[in-house]
Amino acid sequence: MNWAAWINGLQWFFLLYFIAVNVGYILLNLLSIRSLRNYMEAQGLADLPAYSGYEPPISILIPAYNEESTMVNLVRSLLQLDYPEFEIIVVNDGSKDNTLAVLQQEFSLVLFPEAYWQRIRGKGVRAIYRSSAHSNLRVIEKEHGGKADALNAGINASRYPLFCAVSADSILQRDSLRRAVQPFLENPLTVASGGAVRVANDCELQNGFLTGVVLPKSGLAMMQVVESLRTFLFGAMGWSELNAMLIVSGAFGLFRKDTVIEAGGYLTSTSGEDMELIVRLHHMLRLKGIPYRITFVPDPIFWTRAPESSRALKAKRANWQRRLAESLNLNMPLLFNRKGGAVSWLAFPFVMIFEWLGPMFEVMGYIFMISGFALKLVSWQVFTVFLLVAIGFGMMLSVTALLLEELSFHIYPRTTQLAKLLIAVLVENFGYRQQVSLWRFMGLLRWIFHR
Amino acid sequence: MGVAIVGITLLLLVQTILLRMQLIMRQRREQRLAELWQPLFAQSMTALPQSLPPIGKSDWDSFLKLWNSTQESLTGEAKHKLNQLAWACGVNHVAQRLLSQKSMRARLMAVITLGHLQEKNAWARLKSIANDPHPLLSLAAARALVQIDAKAALVDLLPLFTSRHDWPLNKIASMISEAGADAVTGPLTQAVETAAPEDFPRLVRLLNVAHSEQALPAIRRILQSATDDRVISSCLQALTDPEDVGLARTYTRHPSWFVRVQAVSAVGRIGSREDRDALIAPLSDSVWWVRYRAAQALAGLPQVTLDEVRQIRDKIGDRFAKDILTQVIAEKQTP
Numbered sequence: 185m186n187w188a189a190w191i192n193g194l195q196w197f198f199l200l201y202f203i204a205v206n207v208g209y210i211l212l213n214l215l216s217i218r219s220l221r222n223y224m225e226a227q228g229l230a231d232l233p234a235y236s237g238y239e240p241p242i243s244i245l246i247p248a249y250n251e252e253s254t255m256v257n258l259v260r261s262l263l264q265l266d267y268p269e270f271e272i273i274v275v276n277d278g279s280k281d282n283t284l285a286v287l288q289q290e291f292s293l294v295l296f297p298e299a300y301w302q303r304i305r306g307k308g309v310r311a312i313y314r315s316s317a318h319s320n321l322r323v324i325e326k327e328h329g330g331k332a333d334a335l336n337a338g339i340n341a342s343r344y345p346l347f348c349a350v351s352a353d354s355i356l357q358r359d360s361l362r363r364a365v366q367p368f369l370e371n372p373l374t375v376a377s378g379g380a381v382r383v384a385n386d387c388e389l390q391n392g393f394l395t396g397v398v399l400p401k402s403g404l405a406m407m408q409v410v411e412s413l414r415t416f417l418f419g420a421m422g423w424s425e426l427n428a429m430l431i432v433s434g435a436f437g438l439f440r441k442d443t444v445i446e447a448g449g450y451l452t453s454t455s456g457e458d459m460e461l462i463v464r465l466h467h468m469l470r471l472k473g474i475p476y477r478i479t480f481v482p483d484p485i486f487w488t489r490a491p492e493s494s495r496a497l498k499a500k501r502a503n504w505q506r507r508l509a510e511s512l513n514l515n516m517p518l519l520f521n522r523k524g525g526a527v528s529w530l531a532f533p534f535v536m537i538f539e540w541l542g543p544m545f546e547v548m549g550y551i552f553m554i555s556g557f558a559l560k561l562v563s564w565q566v567f568t569v570f571l572l573v574a575i576g577f578g579m580m581l582s583v584t585a586l587l588l589e590e591l592s593f594h595i596y597p598r599t600t601q602l603a604k605l606l607i608a609v610l611v612e613n614f615g616y617r618q619q620v621s622l623w624r625f626m627g628l629l630r631w632i633f634h635r
Numbered sequence: 636m637g638v639a640i641v642g643i644t645l646l647l648l649v650q651t652i653l654l655r656m657q658l659i660m661r662q663r664r665e666q667r668l669a670e671l672w673q674p675l676f677a678q679s680m681t682a683l684p685q686s687l688p689p690i691g692k693s694d695w696d697s698f699l700k701l702w703n704s705t706q707e708s709l710t711g712e713a714k715h716k717l718n719q720l721a722w723a724c725g726v727n728h729v730a731q732r733l734l735s736q737k738s739m740r741a742r743l744m745a746v747i748t749l750g751h752l753q754e755k756n757a758w759a760r761l762k763s764i765a766n767d768p769h770p771l772l773s774l775a776a777a778r779a780l781v782q783i784d785a786k787a788a789l790v791d792l793l794p795l796f797t798s799r800h801d802w803p804l805n806k807i808a809s810m811i812s813e814a815g816a817d818a819v820t821g822p823l824t825q826a827v828e829t830a831a832p833e834d835f836p837r838l839v840r841l842l843n844v845a846h847s848e849q850a851l852p853a854i855r856r857i858l859q860s861a862t863d864d865r866v867i868s869s870c871l872q873a874l875t876d877p878e879d880v881g882l883a884r885t886y887t888r889h890p891s892w893f894v895r896v897q898a899v900s901a902v903g904r905i906g907s908r909e910d911r912d913a914l915i916a917p918l919s920d921s922v923w924w925v926r927y928r929a930a931q932a933l934a935g936l937p938q939v940t941l942d943e944v945r946q947i948r949d950k951i952g953d954r955f956a957k958d959i960l961t962q963v964i965a966e967k968q969t970p
Contacts, residue, residue, distance in 0.1 A: 238805035238840070297965050299958035301923040316969050369803035370770065569636065576640035583647040590654045602655050606648065 191561050198549035199570060205538045206577035212422035213584050217591075219425040220417070223482060224592050239365055241269035242438070243347040245338030247331045248274055251352045252281045256290045258352060261392025263318055267361040271320040275338045278307075278328025287323050291315040296322065304336040304449035312341065332450035332457035339441060339449055348438045349458065355384050355394050355487040356436070364438045367479035374477045375443040375465060378432030380416035382595065383409045384487035394487050397595050399604055404497060407616045408490040410608050413585040417482065417592070424480035428531035431508070432462045432478070436486035443469075443476075454514065456507025463515040466527045473523065484595050501620055502627030505543065509631040512540055543624035549574070550618060575613050582609035665697045672698065676705050679720040680713055687724055695729055699744050702726065706751040718752055727754055734760060743772055750779025758783060762791060770801040777802070778810045785814030789822040796826075796841065797834035804840060812844040820845040828853045832863035839869040851876055858882060864891040871897035880906045884913045887929075892922040899925060903932020908939055915947070918956035926955060930963040941967055 244262055248255055255274065262272050276284050287293060293313035300309055307329035315321035326337050335349055346368065348361065360379070367377040385405040388396030400406050423429040437458065444450075447468045450457040462478065469476045491497040512535065519536065521528040553570045556562030562570075586609050589595070596605060671688060678684050690698050706717055721727070726748060733745035734757065746764060749757040761783070764776035777795065780788035789811070796807050811819045823845050827838045835857075842850050850873070858870040859882070867886060871894070874883055883905065886898035899917045902910050914936075917929035934944045941964060948960035 238803070238808055294969065296969070297958075297961045299923070299926070299955070299962045314965075314969055319969065366803075369805060370801055372800055572637040572640055576637065576644065580640060580644045580647065583644055583651065587647055587651045587654070590651050590658075594658060599655065599659070602651070606651065 191556065194552055195556070195562060195566050198545070198552060199566070199573065201545050202549060202570065202573045202577070205542065206573065206581065208534060208538060209418070209581050210577075210584075213418040213581065213588075215425045216418040216421040216588060219421050220482060220588055220592050238369070239268050239362075240346050240368060241271075241344040242267065242361055242365065243338070243342035243344040243441070244270055244272045244361075245335055245342065245347055245349050246272065246274045246352060247277055247334035247338065247349075248279060248283050248352055249277045249328070249331070249334070250279045250281045250283065252279070252283045252286050254352050255283055256286055257392045258350075258354065259287070259291065259321065261356065262350070263321065264358065264391060264393070265356065265361055266358045267365075269344075270361065271322065271343060272318075273338045273341055274321075274323045275334040275341075276323060276325050277330070277334035278326060284323065284325055288313065291321055291323075292317045293323055298322075298341070300341060302340050303445050304340055306333045306336045306340075306452070309337060309341075330452055332452040332454070335457070336449040336452070339444065342441060345441055346438055347441050347444075348436070350436055351488075353488055354436060355387075355389065355392070355489075357485055357487075358393055360436070360485040361438075363483045363485045364436070364481055367477065367481065368438070368440070371477050371479070373475050374479055375440045375469070376432060376462065376478045377438045377481050378420070378429070378462075378478075379436050379481045379483065379485040380420070381412055381433045381436070382484045382487045383412055383490045385490055385492065387487065397597075399596060399601050400490065400492075402492040404494065405490040405492050406604070406608050407612045408497075410582055410585065410605065410612050411620075413589050414582060416480075417585050417588040418581075420480040421482055421588075423531055424478070426526040426530065427477055427479075428466075428526040429478050429480055430463055430466065430511075430527070430531050430535050431459050432480075433458070433486065437462075451514070454507070454510040455503070456510045459507050459511040460514055463511045463518065466524075467515045467518045470518070470524045470527055471521065482592065484593060497620075498623045498626075501623040502630060505540075505624040505627030506631040508535075508540055509628060512536055540628075543621045543628055546574075546618075546621040547625045550621075578613040578617060579610055582612060585609070661697070664694065665701070668694060668697045669701055672701060673705075676702075676717060676720065680716050683716075683719055683723060687720070690724060696741075696744065698724075699726070699730070699748055703744070703747050703751060714751070721748075721752060727752055727756075730754070731757060734764075739769070739772065743775055746772065746775045746779050750775070750782040753783045755783055765792065765795065770799070773799070774802050774806055774810075777807075778813075781810050781814050785811075785818040786822070789814070789819065793822060793826045793838075797830065797837050804837065808841060808844050811841065816844065816846050820849050824850040824853050828857065832866050835863075835866045836869040839873050842873060847873065848875060851879075855879065855882065864889075864894050867891075868894050868897045871901045874901045874905055877905045877907065880910060884910065887913055887917050892920070892925055895920060895922070895925045896928050899929040899932050903928070903935050906932070907937055910936060911939060911947075915951070915956075918951065918959060919953040923959075926959040927963070930956075930959045931966075933960075934963050934967055 246258065259272060259274060274287060292315055294316050296312045296314035298312040300312065307327040309324055309326045311325045313323040313325065322341065324337050324341055326334065339347060346365070348364065364377050364379055367374045383400060383405055384394060385400035385402060386398050387394055399409065420429055420431070443465065444461065447464050451460050454460050465478065491500055512532070518524050518528050519532045553562055553567055557564065557567040586605055596602060675684050675687065702721060706714060709717060730745045730748040730752065733741045736742060746761065749761065761776045761779050765773050765780060767773040767776065777792050780792065796802070823838065823841060827835070827842070827850060830838050854870050854873045858867065861867045861870060871883060871886060880902060883898050883901035886894055887902065889895050889898060895917060899914060902913055911933060914929045914933040917925050920926050920929065933939065933947070934941065944960060944964055948957055948964070951957055
């Protein structure tokens with residue numbers, strides 16, 4: 185094949201790739217609209233009174249490694265959660281700072297002779313403390329084994345049928361658990377539910393809870409607001425409708441404990457233990473033919489501070505890409521598995537091509553088209569079509585995400601906030617998205633060469 | 636293609652702005668309506684206002700929303716007074732009309748309104764909607780039926796309480812608690828007696844909102860002949876009479892661990908000091924939860940002191956039993 189044929193073939197490949205990824209997301213979007221509309225009907229108007237006492241009790245697990253500055257506030261806010269019965273288990277994963285000491289002092293911890301039941305194997309537990317001020321608070325002191333190992337220790341020590349994994353930088357709302365538990369109440373087959381992650385930069389906080397929502401002042405954080413709308417409102421919502429959601433935020437997820445134990449708990453050999461667990465749950469339950477639901481709760485129930493520097497964002501995105509790669513790679517037999525249903529035949533290939541390998545195709549596509557156009561190897565007609573597809577479709581999808589937000593929660597109620605968001609959804613397509621793709625591509629390369 | 640992409644993007648942008656404008660207008664309308672009607676709602680608690688302002692066609696949705704949310708916050712006679720105001724406004728006719736609309740929101744609003752109004756004329760239609768596959772709509776219709784005539788409604792609804800797993804149990808409990816324990820106990824006990832093993836646990840849990848002691852004879856009868864583990868376990872959970880402790884004790888060695896857990900818990904709940912020995916063997920059970928509940932039960936028995944529990948721990952040879960008793964003693968000591 186000669187040069188011209190190669191160039192021609194690559195032009196078509198990249199054009200078709202960009203069309204496919206955008207059409208895929210548009211279809212996902214249509215699913216989300218239906219799903220979100222159904223969900224919103226349940227809100228407000230049909231909010232029938234609920235008889236308290238039937239909610240399953242929940243164990244909240246917080247893995248902590250060198251978190252002396254954040255842990256006290258987080259625990260204090262969690263103790264005020266509006267939920268009938270819950271316990272908090274902080275797992276101090278061999279911190280080198282004063283995490284344990286500050287907890288001991290603040291919550292009057294006393295050594296507790298617990299008959300620890302090790303259902304999932306892990307690093308040694310040194311001691312268990314119980315708060316004499318709050319009977320539902322315990323702290324596990326263990327050897328350092330990483331986040332997954334800490335969560336497994338928390339599962340072992342937990343008493344309740346559901347557990348909620350919360351990261352140390354979480355900001356919750358008082359009713360977060362009530363909302364997250366809804367799928368378990370509505371469908372007994374539910375084994376996991378995950379919430380939307382919203383950006384909390386510059387928002388008002390009181391006693392560790394979010395009380396007022398504003399848009400971040402930082403431009404970079406603002407772009408992440410739009411990104412989070414796109415990721416959660418039509419990404420997760422669409423897949424949830426098909427019971428094929430492969431990614432639940434590690435920062436806030438609610439799980440049925442027995443099912444997670446049956447799956448072997450969190451995997452300690454990966455840094456993407458939260459993503460991997462969800463994929464493995466699908467894998468195990470689909471292959472065993474056990475009916476189940478993994479559900480997305482679109483309500484704004486969990487907030488986190490978005491990075492405001494390029495360096496921090498780059499590290500976060502690269503890390504996310506590596507974790508995604510690990511999760512999918514470890515569960516490869518699920519791909520096109522005849523028992524896997526929508527997970528195997530739709531979600532897994534989609535996420536693999538457009539999310540896992542996507543950044544590589546996107547970066548290469550931009551480089552090829554821009555350099556080809558500069559070197560006159562790519563005609564201006566093809567280049568224009570490419571830009572229209574890559575940027576025009578991108579804008580369309582971002583605007584759709586905002587539309588979904590407007591159809592549902594209106595978490596940014598002021599008109600000026602909407603105006604700023606409208607500008608952001610257009611601007612993010614000129615540079616930000618491409619930059620994120622590049623960082624994710626770097627994360628992918630790091631995973632390939634350093635695993 | 637370019638024109639199409641730009642066109643669609645612009646359309647979506649415009650739609651987003653329109654939605655926001657719509658929201659602002661709706662919020663203003665709702666605010667205006669609330670300012671007008673809330674004083675009238677309050678006035679109707681003493682006497683029906685002489686004249687009532689007309690409700691415009693576009694205001695009905697907001698009015699019904701306000702009226703229903705006010706109804707939710709009221710109890711007893713006040714609900715009835717607010718209904719009189721609604722009838723004077725013609726709410727019953729509007730709700731019946733809305734019931735025929737295609738929009739889910741309109742139908743839901745109609746069902747909730749007719750329930751609060753206790754509109755007997757809507758009985759047949761609500762009964763049919765209670766079988767609708769949409770969980771919210773059907774559940775709202777079930778509640779409306781209970782609000783209209785609890786006893787008659789329960790006859791139709793009890794089979795749905797077990798078959799509709801998309802109806803959260805806390806919502807069902809709330810619905811039947813509105814009817815009152817007197818109305819619920821009889822039909823619920825009957826349903827428990829004839830329930831299939833798979834439906835049994837769900838119904839037994841609902842006994843919490845009934846006079847559960849009246850269901851005890853039925854529970855005893857079922858427990859004595861039950862072979863299904865789910866049924867046995869649910870029956871043990873429902874035992875509240877100290878006379879049944881002997882029955883509970885017989886299940887502390889059952890092959891299923893979740894039956895043993897409920898058995899030792901029941902012994903702890905209804906047992907006495909004399910039942911200490913029955914709880915010693917389960918302290919060495921192979922399942923952590925059985926050991927833990929047995930230890931809690933032992934330490935919670937009437938007239939059994941912590942010192943006595945310590946003595947039992949010190950005498951016991953099994954390490955697992957010792958560990959679990961140590962934990963429970965520490966729990967008892969920590970407030």
